Amino acid sequence: MTSTVEMPLWALLLLLAFAAVTFASHFLFPSVRWFFRRRLERAVARLNERLTRPIEPFKLARRHDMIQRLIYDPTVTQAIVDYARKHNVREDVAFEKARRYAREIVPSFSAFAYFGLGTRLANWLAGALYSVRTGPDNMAVLEAIDRDATVVFIMNHRSNMDYVLVTTLASKASALSYAVGEWAQVWPLSRLIRSMGAYFIRRRSRGGLYRTVLGRYVQMATAGGVTQAIFPEGGLSVDGLTRPPKLGLLSYAIDGWTPGARDVVFVPVAINYDRVLEDRVLVSAGARGDRRFRARMSVVLRFVLRMIWQRLRGRFRRFGVAAVVFAEPVKLSDYGGVPPIEVLGRDLMQRIEAAMPLLFAPMLARVMLLAESPLDADGMLDAMRACAAEARADTPLVAPEAFPAAVARARAVLARRNLIEETGGRWRAAPHERALLTYYANSIAHFYDAPAGEPIMPAARPDAATAKSDAAPAGS
Secondary structure (H helix, E strand, O other), X not given: OOOOXXXXXXXXXXXXXXXXXXXXXXXXXXXXXXXXXXXXXXXXHHHHHHOOOOOOHHHHOOHHHHHHHHHOOHHHHHHHHHHHHHHOOOHHHHHHHHHHHHHHHOOOOOHHHHHHHHHHHHHHHHHHHOEEEEOOOHHHHHHOOOOOOEEEEEEOOOOOHHHHHHHHHHOOXXXXXXXEOHHHOOOOHHHHHHHOOOEEXXXXXXXXXXXXXXXXXXXXXXXXXXXXEEEOOOOOXXXXXXXXXOOHHHHHHHHOOOOOOOOEEEEEEEEEEOOOOOHHHHHHHHHHOOOOOOOOHHHHHHHHHHHHHHHHXXXXXXXXXXXXXXXXXXXXXXXXXXXXHHHHHHHHHHHHHHHOOOOHHHHXXXXXXXXXXXXXXXXXXHHHHHHHHHOOOOXXXXXXXXXXXXXXXXXXXXXXXXXXXXXXXXXXXXXXXXXXHHHHHHOOHHHOOOOOOOXXXXXXXXXXXXXXXOOEOEOO
């Protein structure tokens, strides 16, 4: 036992390396994981004390555990068997396909990434680009909702900034879970998005197995109380009008609900802008009659660099107002049972339209399109007052004494982009920009009897009854 053993140096180093790995994997790593897990749990507990809606355990579950729970769910298991039988493949092949779908969908939420990085970045970006206005009752709407209920925000989709704005406003209440499109499944963006609690969906996938896996995940998240955000229009509006709802994700959220279970409360959210960042790309897509948004990375990079350069020189001006209003929530239990999905979708979209912020830049776009001759400053002010009085809107404007200044700011927003032209102290709509003015006027067109401009899209808009598909993922 005390004899000397000789060995080459390389063998000794290899032996020590194996011993170190064994010690770390069996003793050190579990202790370190336990230590950081305990610290995370204490941090989340402190965070939950200041949130209106605490982060649910479902959202904090380990991603591996959630994937296992999802693929062994009885409904998914039956879908695997059906897929194998239909496509004449072995069940283990179908099972691996379902596992791949689950790994693609299930997020890996990090409270640090969401509240430490995501919300701070969202707050900075929203404040840097816009003067953010909120409905006077936004927080009261959230605070009045039962703390045990699952909250689902239902929003109109105007811009990719929608996610930033709603994340900012909801950060004091809870952490949101979004559906994100395939465009974001690139490293390292995909890891960051998953850590923020978002989940990926394939918009064009119509396979029964994929839809079953996605549907069961949404149902589990809803039953687990996860606060979610859904864009029922199915994509960005290319003409400024609200689109008929697509009801896929919405139907998943309510399919697993039964009366007496945890209530599901839908909060309609109306979003509007003085300026939409992607407006020209969207209007061009609408004019072509397709939904191919041809925004090259070089264009985006040039825009960002120009904005940074202007900020460094102190010449950057924000893009006007971005407004978010929470409408009266809809409780699923108020229907007495599970309502027809078309009825629920129509009810939610009507509430969004009724709460749409009546902003001055879209109003001025309408005024300039309807003006029969150029307007001087006084004529523009009178026309804006008439436009505000004519609107069937409950959303408040500004105090009477602040009305002229608000009109001047809206005029500056449109003039900086050459959407309106001044000649001899009189203003008119720029002839080559009428389509873009119509896009902005359309965002409030439902408040008026007469349209303000020509239709942007060459084809008829789809009927709501034929629009049953997945609601919009991020960036659609």
